[in-house]
Amino acid sequence: TKKQFPKGFLWGAATSAPQTEGHSLENGKTKTTWDYWYETAPEKFNANEGPNNTSNLYEMYQEDCKRMQEIGLNSYRTSISWARLLPDGKTINKEAVTFYRDYFKQIKANGVTPIINLFHFDMPMWLMDKGGWEAREAVDAFAFYAKTAFETFGDLVTDWTTFNEPIVHVEMGYLYGYHYPAIVDFKKAVQVGYHTLLAHAAAVREFRQVLPTGKIGIILNITPTYTRSDEKADKKAGLASDLLNTKSFLDPAVHGTIPQALIDLLAENELTPQTQAEDKELLQNTVDFIGLNYYHPRRVQAPKNPHVPAVMPEDLYAPYDWPEKRINPYRGWEIYPEALYDVAMMMKNEYKNLPWFVSENGMGVADEERFMDENGMIQDDYRIEFMVEHLNYLHQGITEGSNCFGYHTWTFIDCWSWLNGYRNRYGFYRVDLNNHYKRTLKKSGLWFKEVSKNNGYD
Numbered sequence: 001t002k003k004q005f006p007k008g009f010l011w012g013a014a015t016s017a018p019q020t021e022g023h024s025l026e027n028g029k030t031k032t033t034w035d036y037w038y039e040t041a042p043e044k045f046n047a048n049e050g051p052n053n054t055s056n057l058y059e060m061y062q063e064d065c066k067r068m069q070e071i072g073l074n075s076y077r078t079s080i081s082w083a084r085l086l087p088d089g090k091t092i093n094k095e096a097v098t099f100y101r102d103y104f105k106q107i108k109a110n111g112v113t114p115i116i117n118l119f120h121f122d123m124p125m126w127l128m129d130k131g132g133w134e135a136r137e138a139v140d141a142f143a144f145y146a147k148t149a150f151e152t153f154g155d156l157v158t159d160w161t162t163f164n165e166p167i168v169h170v171e172m173g174y175l176y177g178y179h180y181p182a183i184v185d186f187k188k189a190v191q192v193g194y195h196t197l198l199a200h201a202a203a204v205r206e207f208r209q210v211l212p213t214g215k216i217g218i219i220l221n222i223t224p225t226y227t228r229s230d231e232k233a234d235k236k237a238g239l240a241s242d243l244l245n246t247k248s249f250l251d252p253a254v255h256g257t258i259p260q261a262l263i264d265l266l267a268e269n270e271l272t273p274q275t276q277a278e279d280k281e282l283l284q285n286t287v288d289f290i291g292l293n294y295y296h297p298r299r300v301q302a303p304k305n306p307h308v309p310a311v312m313p314e315d316l317y318a319p320y321d322w323p324e325k326r327i328n329p330y331r332g333w334e335i336y337p338e339a340l341y342d343v344a345m346m347m348k349n350e351y352k353n354l355p356w357f358v359s360e361n362g363m364g365v366a367d368e369e370r371f372m373d374e375n376g377m378i379q380d381d382y383r384i385e386f387m388v389e390h391l392n393y394l395h396q397g398i399t400e401g402s403n404c405f406g407y408h409t410w411t412f413i414d415c416w417s418w419l420n421g422y423r424n425r426y427g428f429y430r431v432d433l434n435n436h437y438k439r440t441l442k443k444s445g446l447w448f449k450e451v452s453k454n455n456g457y458d
């Protein structure tokens, strides 16, 4: 094989509890903000598909774990549902323990290493009623949940992550109105982000006590910033974007401190969050590894009417429509695989060359049945091509010394995705919603199996 990856490289796929399990109001689980949002505003959900209509993993996990082996996954990331494990925040739900323990055992029985995440946008309603991430008490509540999970599953799972894409619940819930509670308030968004960061650090602190030999990380969505030009105003906008979207979580996770430039930017815009004296020490609980979800870059330019204090992030950096951009016609996102090389170099040069992996990368395609052949297999050559392009740049970064230990695609089996429902399909397996969630292998699954077996490709 021409493109060979490091020994022990992880070839896997990622998903999450709320996007796969289904049974969202059964087996002892209580409501999350998603269940509540769907109940109160179903019209916001594509095709009226809500959090209960996911791919039914709760019942089908045993077969699904066999499918992991079928396509050569050697690792797999999913999450635990907080509201399932702790339906009232305090009491452990025995049914959840039985379910997750067996699920994790089956994953391992198929030769797959589980990486288990704690929070994937799924805020329990019992905590939302107390203010959710806006409330300081969410930090302790999350630390308790983390400790419980480590104690309950730590004999089966050694690799953990605290959050998936924490900036997303900040942006979507408190800036752009897409996720519950759909508040538009920059200052609140910063406070929510800050509490999330503390919750992450508190979970890491628990982890060192409970599982001192395990490894813990955080998963961030990386949207590398590229500026319109090298002019001063554009560069300033690019820096603001980088500080808010990337360095806000990445720097504390790796270096144990919030960058001074971010502190200054927030102060200048009257966005400084409320803090407590002990926070500094808490934030020193750094991670063992980083997961980066990469889909597309962020292109920015100086805002037309910059004003201080900023009311919205767009007052600091405006989107820039790069004329040369390539688009995934099925999802509308820019395709720019080169960014994975830049990210690899950034990790090497600015983040201690800490071990990291691509924790999500993939191509969402709408109406994918149009690519189905006469045998019912989706011929998703576009997806294979997409992944090869990204892997090529990742490989280059690894060759130049970046400490990347794996590549996880989004996703294993087509899954429900928040407001988009099943519109954008990403899986190695297709799910037939009209036929008992039947799973059918796509061509990309066969391809991935070969890549995993050969630890690379030609």
Ligand code: BGP
Binding pocket: 016, 019, 164, 165, 221, 293, 331, 360, 364, 410, 417, 418, 420, 424
């Ligand atoms: C990531 C999230 C996933 C998933 C994916 C695809 O940001 O971590 O949960 O939703 O994006 O996004 P979409 O389904 O909106 O195309």
